[in-house]
Amino acid sequence: xxxxxxxxxxxxxxxxxxxxxxxxxxxxxxxxxxxxxxxxxxxxxxxxxxxxxxxxxxxxxxxxxxxxxxxxxxxxxxxxxxxxxxxxxxxxxxxxxxxxxxxxxxxxxxxxxxxxxxxxxxxxxxxxxxxxxxxxxxxxxxxxxxxxxxxxxxxxxxxxxxxxxxxxxxxxxxxxxxxxxxxxxxxxxxxxxxxxxxxxxxxxxxxxxxxxxxxxxxxxxxxxxxxxxxxxxxxxxxxxxxxxxxxxxxxxxxxxxxxxxxxxxxxxxxxxxxx
Numbered sequence: 001x002x003x004x005x006x007x008x009x010x011x012x013x014x015x016x017x018x019x020x021x022x023x024x025x026x027x028x029x030x031x032x033x034x035x036x037x038x039x040x041x042x043x044x045x046x047x048x049x050x051x052x053x054x055x056x057x058x059x060x061x062x063x064x065x066x067x068x069x070x071x072x073x074x075x076x077x078x079x080x081x082x083x084x085x086x087x088x089x090x091x092x093x094x095x096x097x098x099x100x101x102x103x104x105x106x107x108x109x110x111x112x113x114x115x116x117x118x119x120x121x122x123x124x125x126x127x128x129x130x131x132x133x134x135x136x137x138x139x140x141x142x143x144x145x146x147x148x149x150x151x152x153x154x155x156x157x158x159x160x161x162x163x164x165x166x167x168x169x170x171x172x173x174x175x176x177x178x179x180x181x182x183x184x185x186x187x188x189x190x191x192x193x194x195x196x197x198x199x200x201x202x203x204x205x206x207x208x209x210x211x212x213x214x215x216x217x218x219x220x221x222x223x224x225x226x227x228x229x230x231x232x233x234x235x236x237x238x239x240x241x242x243x244x245x246x247x248x249x250x251x252x253x254x255x256x257x258x259x260x261x262x263x264x265x266x267x268x269x270x271x272x273x274x275x
Contacts, residue, residue: 046074046075046076046254046255046260047074047075047252047253047254047255048072048073048074048079048252048253048254048255049072049073049074049190049193049226049250049252050070050071050072050250050251050252050253051070051071051072051073051226051247051249051250052068052070052247052248052249052250053068053069053070053071053245053246053247053248054066054067054068054245054246054248055067055068055069055243055244055245055246056243056244056245056246057241057242057243058241058242058243058244059240059241059242067082068248069081069082071226072255072256072259073192073193073226074193074255075193075194075195075198076090076091076092076194076198077089077090077091077092077255077260078091079255079259079260081259084100084101084102085098085099085100085101085102086099086101086259087099088259088260088261089202089205091194091197091198091201091202091205092197092198092201094110094111094112094201094204094205095108095109095110095111096108096109096110096111096114096205096208097261097262099262099263099266100266103267104263104265104266104267105266105267105268105269106262106266106267106268106269107268107269107270107271108268108271109208109271111201111204111205111207111208113208113271114205114207114208115204115207115208117208117271118207118208125140141178151178151179151211151214151215152206152214152215152218153177153178154175154176154177154215154218154219154222155175155176155177156173156174156175156219156222156223157173157174157175157176158171158172158173158174159172159173159174159183160172163185165185165187165228165229165246165247166228166247166248166249166250167250168187168189168190168228168250169187169188169189170185170186170187170228170229171185171186171187172184172185173185173186173219173223175215175216175219175222175223177211177212177215177216177218177219178211178215179211179212179215179234180211180212180213180215180216180232180233180234181232181233182216182219182230182231182232182233183229183230183231184219184220184223184225184227184229184230185227185228185229185230186223186224186225186226186227186228187225187226187228188225190225190226190228190250191224191225191226192220192221192224192225192226199221202217202221203218203221205217206218212232212234213234216230216232227245227247228246228247228250229244229245229246229247230243230244230245231243231244231245232244232245
């Protein structure tokens with residue numbers, strides 16, 4: 001009888017092994033793509049409303065001073081850029097950072113530190129004015145030199161006037177405080193890009209300001225928009241001072257990385273230091 005040859009057994013494990021390896025490669029590929037997407041998201045800079053503006057300071061005995069600067073508004077911070085450096089107000093971290101390019105120094109203060117500093121200064125002013133005549137004390141309160149009951153109060157009144165500024169239709173809102181008065185020109189197309197939490201932090205950030213700046217900032221928070229023109233008359237001295245700010249150009253774009261913080265090689269000064 002012819003011998004029968006038995007067929008060689010076929011391996012049943014190699015196909016599943018190759019299939020499992022392909023799945024693992026796909027998973028590794030997807031994980032790599034996810035990591036790259038996360039890295040790109042981390043590098044993506046926050047979107048900002050960018051304002052190029054001109055400021056005229058008039059009052060006192062000297063000639064009016066004209067400066068130009070930039071403002072960057074994001075959903076968490078305001079950055080003001082001037083020739084000497086830039087100033088950051090971070091409403092989420094509740095801190096201010098002053099970067100001085102000329103002296104290569106950085107001063108960072110929390111809103112709480114600003115409030116504590118102002119409390120000490122106000123107590124000193126109150127003590128110095130304790131023996132002043134009543135009318136003299138009232139005048140100092142009016143100018144914001146010593147704290148009074150109306151320090152954090154401002155009144156807003158729409159005037160009904162409107163005008164096109166930097167390509168936006170803006171309406172005028174007058175404001176009045178004990179130490180300052182003026183006008184804000186606001187466009188409905190440029191609201192403050194801050195959430196409710198950041199708006200409340202913005203109000204707290206005014207604690208370390210002088211009276212006129214505080215009342216102006218409170219009026220701006222109440223108006224709820226990025227001003228395209230501001231006129232601020234402050235009673236900081238018997239002559240008074242008027243600051244007019246006019247936005248020249250508005251655009252949108254990412255906040256430059258170098259403006260979101262301070263260079264690592266700049267000297268860090270203590271909050272009480274003067275750069």
